[in-house]
Amino acid sequence: MSQKTELRRKQIIKAAYQAVADKGYETVTLQDIANYADVSKGVPNYYFQNKEDVLAHLLEEITERIYQKEKTAVVNETSFQDMLQAYIEAVFINPRENKKFFKVYLDFLAQATRNERYREINALFYQNCSSISKMILVRGESEGHFHNRNHDDDGKTIRSMIDGYMIQWLMTGDDKKHETYKESCLKAITNYLTS
Amino acid sequence: MSQKTELRRKQIIKAAYQAVADKGYETVTLQDIANYADVSKGVPNYYFQNKEDVLAHLLEEITERIYQKEKTAVVNETSFQDMLQAYIEAVFINPRENKKFFKVYLDFLAQATRNERYREINALFYQNCSSISKMILVRGESEGHFHNRNHDDDGKTIRSMIDGYMIQWLMTGDDKKHETYKESCLKAITNYLTS
DNA sequence: GAAATTATTCTGACCGGTCAATTAATCTGA
DNA sequence: TCAGATTAATTGACCGGTCAGAATAATTTC
Secondary structure, eight states: OEEEEHHHHHHHHHHHHHHHHHOOTTTTTHHHHHTTTTTTHHHHHHHSHHHHHHHHHHHHHHHHHHHHHHHHHHTOOOSHHHHHHHHHHHHOOOHHHHHHHHHHHHHHHHHHHHHHHHHHHHHHHHHHHHHHHHHHHHHHHHTTSSSSSHHHHHHHHHHHHHHHHHHHHHHTOOGGHHHHHHHHHHHHHHHHOOO | OHHHHHHHHHHHHHHHHHHHHHHOOOOHHHHHHHHHHTOHHHHHHHSSHHHHHHHHHHHHHHHHHHHHHHHHHHHHSSSHHHHHHHHHHHHHHOOHHHHHHHHHHHHHHHHHTHHHHHHHHHHHHHHHHHHHHHHHHHHHHHTOOOOOHHHHHHHHHHHHHHHHHHHHHHHHHHHHHHHHHHHHHHHHHHHHHHH
């Protein structure tokens, strides 16, 4: 694939991200995506097989990007508590980005219940998130905060708390509450792990 | 509203529930809903203002019904641990019903990010769920399992775990894993509360 | 037989995907 | 070097299909 093709695809996916955030997964049209990308309607179909193909690449792109961001934040810390806090800070980055990402992500989760391809992309995301949790847990054990924990279960629990708190924050529709939800989430995970 | 009208509306909402579970929030048409209810296409429009009105009543109905079921399960128990277990058993009732409810509920959550009315209905549901958690927490305190907890935060955390675990189970697409996700969820909440 | 209810038909709008036509970019060879 | 040829990228009109809601017709009920 040429460099230009790569750039065009990125441009279209970026436009699709904003378009889906604004209009929703099902409501968004190829025309919308084209408009957001400042190209004509035929372009998305030229660079992707069809609408679903555009959106599947969008899901891949945003989950991968989030994962990289979170991982980088965590590996740059040395202590268990700093790693955990860095993780949560990276997740709850700010109201604007969180709203955009989770609006779109929720749309994809809803679709994934009826779409195997989206489920697979999300499964990879879960796996990646789990690997981040594992790094933190290993560090926590080596620091003696706890022992013999089930890392798979803890990974699921941490993921649950993050998704759950983020969804509940999203449903408040209140940007100002973002900080308190972040703090509550961090406290809840800390309390769960270190008892 | 006459009794017959009430029945018809219930019939349409029930049909809409199955239709949305099968086809998804945006994909479902009034024709689908009419077909599932074995009535003609004009009927839903006669008993409701429009498509969104049908679906809003559907969300109200299913969240209220789930809440009543969960509350009943909890108040019939006497000890903290039995109440908590009864709650989780009522939530993770069985793969078929959970899949149906959470498919539809996820659809509505995704819609709610762009629809105030759905957010309000969901806010009431959260409030109801929180009241169930509170009953369990009060009992746990009176039994001496813990003290001076923040009931609001704990309510949010418990809701997070339930939604989070349920979503993760849903994404596995594996009915057989239902039981283990239920157990993990119960363990995680227990571990969180009683440390 | 009039009003209420249900069934059918109509309408205007919109969407995804196609494709012929146009334009831009790249290559070729003298 | 550069003009002509070839390939790639882009455009937007168009088509088949679908839908929500309105309008209308048929039927039932009282």
